[in-house]
Amino acid sequence: MQRCRVFANPQTRVQPEPVTTSHRYRVGIYGGTFNPIHNAHLLVADQVGHSLSLDRVDFMPDATPPHVDKKTAIAADLRLAMIRLAIHDNPMFGIEESELYRGGVSYTYDTMKQLVEQHPTTDYYFIIGGDMVDYLPKWHRIDDLVRLPRFHFVGVRRPGAKNESAYPVIWVDVPPTSFSSTDIRRRIAQGLSIRYMVPDAVAAFIKEHHLYHE
Ligand SMILES: Nc1ncnc2c1ncn2[C@@H]1O[C@H](COP(=O)(O)OP(=O)(O)OP(=O)(O)O)[C@@H](O)[C@H]1O
Numbered sequence: 001m002q003r004c005r006v007f008a009n010p011q012t013r014v015q016p017e018p019v020t021t022s023h024r025y026r027v028g029i030y031g032g033t034f035n036p037i038h039n040a041h042l043l044v045a046d047q048v049g050h051s052l053s054l055d056r057v058d059f060m061p062d063a064t065p066p067h068v069d070k071k072t073a074i075a076a077d078l079r080l081a082m083i084r085l086a087i088h089d090n091p092m093f094g095i096e097e098s099e100l101y102r103g104g105v106s107y108t109y110d111t112m113k114q115l116v117e118q119h120p121t122t123d124y125y126f127i128i129g130g131d132m133v134d135y136l137p138k139w140h141r142i143d144d145l146v147r148l149p150r151f152h153f154v155g156v157r158r159p160g161a162k163n164e165s166a167y168p169v170i171w172v173d174v175p176p177t178s179f180s181s182t183d184i185r186r187r188i189a190q191g192l193s194i195r196y197m198v199p200d201a202v203a204a205f206i207k208e209h210h211l212y213h214e
């Protein structure tokens with residue numbers, strides 16, 4: 001049975017304490033712009049979490065994405081609010097907000113270096129779309145990133161697809177869903193339904209705040 005440390009202040013979160021000193025937490029980090037978060041993101045995070053027996057999968061919204069060609073996203077607090085609404089009913093899901101606090105361009109090396117240093121008993125599994133694996137050689141300080149202790153890449157693969165990479169990647173097969181946040185934004189601008197593409201609470205938030213209506 002896992003022991004818990006109960007803090008004197010009842011407001012403080014009760015955190016599980018490792019049973020032995022060798023206990024390691026297994027945390028998935030799912031980075032993205034989440035403009036907005038959608039059901040394919042949730043499906044991927046859940047599938048990877050279960051496939052790799054992760055203790056947690058944290059969604060990590062970026063401040064400024066490293067890709068220069070990406071369009072400016074809506075304000076971070078709105079993206080964050082939608083992530084909160086989307087994940088509230090899944091106890092495996094959390095949010096990693098450090099890139100938003102840091103600001104500037106959200107290079108994964110900078111973020112993960114800080115996280116592995118701050119959490120020495122945690123193994124990190126950074127989730128990326130299978131198509132993105134081909135672009136890893138272009139990532140900022142990629143050779144330093146893959147050498148960080150307790151850092152792993154997880155490639156989300158369509159069943160049966162190739163699993164080649166210039167860098168070590170743990171491949172996980174996930175049922176394919178082809179839509180993206182771009183598709184959601186376009187559909188909203190065209191007045192089309194996004195029901196079942198995003199959680200109902202996210203759709204209601206988008207409507208209430210009149211987001212993505214051009
Ligand atoms: N349908 C999908 N299936 C698998 N992975 C996905 C899917 N949509 C997005 N991802 C992955 O989710 C991560 C976060 O992506 P991001 O927030 O940029 O979403 P996106 O839907 O690709 O957005 P956009 O269309 O605005 O580029 C990325 O690793 C991306 O490859």
Ligand SMILES: O=C(O)c1ccc[n+]([C@@H]2O[C@H](COP(=O)([O-])O)[C@@H](O)[C@H]2O)c1
Pocket residue numbers: 030031032033060062065066067106107108109128132138139140
């Ligand atoms: O560090 C980099 O050079 C780098 C280059 C491309 C993407 N990333 C990260 O990968 C995650 C998904 O990125 P994107 O642009 O596909 O949504 C997000 O957390 C980005 O910060 C990181």
